[in-house]
Amino acid sequence: MAKDLFHQSVKTALIKDGWTITHDPLYLNIAEVEIYIDIGAEQLFAAEKDKNKIAVEVKTFLNPSAISEFHTVLGQCLNYRLALKLDDPSRLLYLAIPDTAWNTFFRREFAKLAIAEYQLKLIIFDISEEVIVQWYP
Secondary structure (H helix, E strand, O other): OOOOOOHHHHHHHHHOOOOEEEOOOEEEEOOEEEEOOOOEEEEEOOOOEEEEEEEEEOOOOOOHHHHHHHHHHHHHHHHHHHHHHHHHOOOOEEEEEEEHHHOOOOHHHHHHHHHHHOOOOEEEEEEEEEEEEEEEO
């Protein structure tokens, strides 16, 4: 299983943001289908004695056709969200994208409409600094 080019950058950014990496990758076996989501992480909130758990799919958006890559990743995210709902419903799915993609393709009206329609949760990260720039929404 090949890791995305920015996989390590996103892991580092999550750790800097206070997350503990629990799975690399997060493996699910749902209805006879094996699924590997890039990263599983959790964050302990001491005041609540509760954990926030996330799954993160990392994408580069370096493909010359951003819309083609978006079509693929949208299908992946919808399937992963269903798998998490069945196997680990407390874990939220996030799509990690570089800030360069956020500032270009994801500013287009179609991308905004799709994000809203499919309720995608995004982590926007800075590639060179290896930090999370924004959690969206």
